[in-house]
Amino acid sequence: MMALLLCFGLSLLVAVQPSAVKNCHPGCHCEVESFGLFDSFSLTRVDCRGLGPSTTMPITIPLDTAHLDLSSNNMGPLSDTMLAGPGYTTLVSLDLSSNHITKISPNALSKLRYLETLDLSHNNLERLSPGCFSGLPLVEVDLSHNSFQEFDMDIFASKINGEPVSVDLSNNKLVSVSMNLHGRVLHIQSLNLSANRLSSVLKLEGLPLRYLNLDGNPITQIKEGAFAQLKDLVYLSISGLQELQDMEPYSFKGLQSLQVLDLLNNPKLKTLSPAVFSGLESLQELNLSGSGVASLPKTMLSHLPSIKSITVGRSIHCWRTQKQGQFHRQLGQAQNNEVLNCNIEGIVL
Ligand SMILES: *[C@@H]1O[C@H](CO)[C@@H](O)[C@H](O)[C@H]1NC(C)=O
Ligand SMILES: *[C@@H]1O[C@H](CO)[C@@H](O)[C@H](O)[C@H]1NC(C)=O
Numbered sequence: 001m002m003a004l005l006l007c008f009g010l011s012l013l014v015a016v017q018p019s020a021v022k023n024c025h026p027g028c029h030c031e032v033e034s035f036g037l038f039d040s041f042s043l044t045r046v047d048c049r050g051l052g053p054s055t056t057m058p059i060t061i062p063l064d065t066a067h068l069d070l071s072s073n074n075m076g077p078l079s080d081t082m083l084a085g086p087g088y089t090t091l092v093s094l095d096l097s098s099n100h101i102t103k104i105s106p107n108a109l110s111k112l113r114y115l116e117t118l119d120l121s122h123n124n125l126e127r128l129s130p131g132c133f134s135g136l137p138l139v140e141v142d143l144s145h146n147s148f149q150e151f152d153m154d155i156f157a158s159k160i161n162g163e164p165v166s167v168d169l170s171n172n173k174l175v176s177v178s179m180n181l182h183g184r185v186l187h188i189q190s191l192n193l194s195a196n197r198l199s200s201v202l203k204l205e206g207l208p209l210r211y212l213n214l215d216g217n218p219i220t221q222i223k224e225g226a227f228a229q230l231k232d233l234v235y236l237s238i239s240g241l242q243e244l245q246d247m248e249p250y251s252f253k254g255l256q257s258l259q260v261l262d263l264l265n266n267p268k269l270k271t272l273s274p275a276v277f278s279g280l281e282s283l284q285e286l287n288l289s290g291s292g293v294a295s296l297p298k299t300m301l302s303h304l305p306s307i308k309s310i311t312v313g314r315s316i317h318c319w320r321t322q323k324q325g326q327f328h329r330q331l332g333q334a335q336n337n338e339v340l341n342c343n344i345e346g347i348v349l
Contacts, residue, residue, distance in 0.1 A: 021044065021062050022062055022063070023060050023061060023062045023063060023086075023087065024046070024060075024061075024062060025048060025051075025059045025060050025061065027048060027051040027052070027055070028046050028047060028048040028051070028059065028061070029047040029048075030044060030045070030046045030047075030061075030065075031044070031045045031046075031047075032044050032045075033045065043064075043066040043067070043092075044062045044064055044065045044066055044067075045065075045067040046061050046062065046065050046067065046068045046069070047069045048061075048068070048069060048070050049070075049071050049072050050071070050072040050073065051073055053074070055073060057075065057081075057082035057083075058081065058082055058083060058085040058088065060085075060086075061085075061086075061087035061088070062087055063087050063090075064087070064090050065087045065088075065090060065091060066090060066091065066092045066093070067091070067092060067093045068088075068091055068093070068094050068095070069095040070094070070095060070096055070099070071095045071096065071097040071099065071119070072097075072098045072099065073099055074099060074100055075096070075099040075100065075101060076099070076100055076101065076102065077101065077102050077103040077104075077105070078096075078101055078104045078105060078108040078109075079105050079108060080105050080106075080107045080108055080110075082108065083108055083109060083111065083112065084111045088111055088112060089111055089112070089113055090114060091112050091114065091115055092114055092116050092117065093115070093116060093117035093118075093119075094112065094117070094118055094119070095119040096118070096119060096120050097119045097120065097121045097122045097123070097142070098121075098122040098123070099122075099123055100123065100124060101120065101123035101124065101125060102123075102124045102125065102126075103125075104125070104128055104129065105129075106129045106130075106131065106132055108132070109132060109133065109136060110135065112136055113135070113136070113137075115136045115137065116138060116139040116140065117138075117139060117140045117141075118133075118138055118140070118141050118142070119142045120141070120142060120143050120146070121143065121144040121145050121146070121192070122144075122145040122146075123145075123146050124146065124147055125143065125146040125148065126146075126147045126148060126149065127150070128152075128155045129155070130152070130154035130155060131154065131155065133155050133156050134155075137187045138156075138187060138188050139187045139189050139190065140189065140190040141188065141190070141191055141192070142192040143191070143192060143193050143196070144192045144193065144194040144195050144196070144213070145194070145195045145196075146195075146196050147196065147197055148193065148196040148197060148198060149196075149197045149198065150198065150202065151193060151196075151198065151202040153203065153204060153205070153207065156188065156207065186206075186208050188207050188208065189208065189209060189210040189232075190210065190211040190212075191204070191207070191211070191212055191213070192211075192213045193213065193214055193217070194213045194214065194215035194216050194217070194237075194240075195215065195216040196216075196217050197217065197218060198214065198218070198219060199217070199218050199219060199220065200219060200220075200223075200226075201222060201223070201226040201227065204227075204229075204230060205228075205229040205230075206229065207230070208232045209232060209233050210232055210234045210257075211233075211234065211235045212230070212233055212235070212237070213236075213237045214237065214238050214241075215237050215238065215239045215240045215241070216240040216241070217241060218241075218242070218243050219238070219241050219243065219244055220243045220244060220245060220246070221244070221245065221246045221247070221248070222238070222244070222246070222247040222248065222251040223248050223251065224248045224249065224251060224253065225250060225251075225253045225254065226251055226252075227251075227252060227253075227254060227255050228253055229254055230254065230255060231255070231256050231257060232257055233255055233258050234257055234258060234259050234260070235258070235260045236258055236260070236262070237261075237262040237264075238262070238263060238266075239262050239263060239264035239265050239266065240264065240266070241266045241269075242266075242268070243268065244266045244268060244269050245268045245269065245270075246269075247269070247272065247276045248276070249273050249275035249276055249278065250275060250276075250278050250279065251276050252276070252277060252278070252279055252280050253278060253279040254279060255279060255280055256279065256281050256282060257282050258280055258282055258283055259282055259283060259284045259285065259306075260283075260284065260285045260287075261280070261283060261285070261286050261287070262287050263286070263287065263288050263291055264287055264288070264289050264291065265289070265290035265291060266290075266291040266292065267291065267292050268292055269291045269292050269293060270292040270293060271293070272296070272297065272300075273297065274297040274303055275303065277303040277304055278303045279303075280303065280304055281305060281306065282306050283304050283306055283307055284306055284307060284308045285307075285308060285309050285310075286304070286307065286310045286311070287310075287311045288311060288312045288313075289311045289312070289313065289314065290313075290314070291312075293312060294313065294347075295312075295348070296310065296312065296340065296347055296348050298340070300340070301338060301339070301340055307320060308320065310340065312342075313347075316343060316344050316347055317342065317343050318340050318341060318342035318343075318348070319340070319342075320338055320339070320340060320341070321338070321339060321340075321341045322338055322339075
């Protein structure tokens, strides 16, 4: 009886009605999901993947579409009209991956006033025009597998009278940054730039990022303070960098919230000075698996007060432990009774 009631209750909460959705393009699959007691909330999900040649954009979609998948449609350069029309203004997420997109015209996305998630991965983008994401409440942007050689925060900058406001960050004038801080841009939390052609770490000052992925870019060196001002960042991945040889001391300066750092599969990265990790107050997990680093400097711990686990090589795992039977009375040595313990001897030098 109880189970029956529960079942009934659940069916009240979620009901999917795939049939007969108005304005659904014949090649698409449209679905309305209803939520809440008496289906008081609903959202429309439209899947128009791989519609085949001779499809003209914009594709007709239901009026209140929230999620739209337009991936694998060979769209080419995005014009101002391809994503405009009834149904597009309500989009919360849009998948434009694998579309051979080479260019995005400055106002192509401007109608998507509620867009939070944008997937532009697996396209041929080299740059985006200034202000092209301006005014969109984007939280998550995937730009992986494109051809970006540089990446400019200008794309998030606000436009005034339709003209992009140029933001000069070359000399780090805080005035310019704060203009962005007051814009509507500042929802962006996740940025994926993996598998592009970036040769150095881009300047991302002023963005409230929590997740950043720079994997598989031809970055050769990480400079002091490369990530400074990304004080909200929780997860950073800089893995699979075939050319990365050097990380300067204080490379991660300012990443005060970072909890997980992935430095996987960087074969040319052989040595690390302890000061590289200076400033990573919150770091809990460091993964150097598959990188050229074979040993860890002993004094590393003093820079990583929150670390719980470090992975080196294929299966070498290290964790923080209390040194047994040693007690330092001396003031200022309180931390010295903690040591890094690994499942293989000789890793910590
Ligand atoms: C970022 O892109 C890479 C490569 O496409 C992918 O493996 C990873 O899951 C992506 N991360 C997120 C959060 O989308
Ligand atoms: C480190 O990365 C490797 C490779 O992705 C993975 O197998 C391992 O579980 C990771 N270590 C931890 C502690 O997450």
